[in-house]
Amino acid sequence: MSNFVHTDYDFRSLNVIPPHAVFMVRCTACGVVCEVSRRYLEEKAGAHAELKAIEARLICACGQKAAKLMAGYYGVPHPIFDEKTRKWVHPPE
Ligand SMILES: [Zn+2]
Numbered sequence: 001m002s003n004f005v006h007t008d009y010d011f012r013s014l015n016v017i018p019p020h021a022v023f024m025v026r027c028t029a030c031g032v033v034c035e036v037s038r039r040y041l042e043e044k045a046g047a048h049a050e051l052k053a054i055e056a057r058l059i060c061a062c063g064q065k066a067a068k069l070m071a072g073y074y075g076v077p078h079p080i081f082d083e084k085t086r087k088w089v090h091p092p093e
Contacts (some may be wrong), residue, residue, distance in 0.1 A: 003031075006072040010084060013050045014041060021071045030063035036069075 004024055008092045022042060043076050045054045051069050058067035080089045 003076070004035075004070075004072055005075055005081075006070045006086075007070075008088075011051060011071055013048050014038065014045070014054075014067050015048050017071045018049065019074070022073055024070045024072065025058060025066060026068045026070065027060040027062060027066055027068040030060060030062040030067055032062070 004022065005079075006024070007021075017038075019038075021037060021038070024033060025036050031077050041049070041054060043055070051071075055067045055069045056065070058069070059065050060067065062070045
């Protein structure tokens with residue numbers, strides 16, 4: 001889980017997220033993080049569901065509705081991705 005890299009693309013809905021993406025849900029209230037499958041999300045919300053709409057429906061085991069749904073992958077961050085600022089660092093032209 002520690003090697004999960006959250007991509008910062010503004011994905012609006014499930015159907016535009018690449019098939020190999022990993023989905024992770026983080027509770028911004030208690031901090032717990034867990035992986036969820038695309039199939040689970042699609043079965044619950046539909047393949048064209050907007051991520052924000054799904055987030056609004058998720059309730060954590062701690063009782064809070066404070067989910068952050070992230071799409072990303074397992075691996076090492078790209079060399080030009082700054083983990084601290086969560087921004088792409090573009091080399092000077
Ligand atoms: Zn929680």
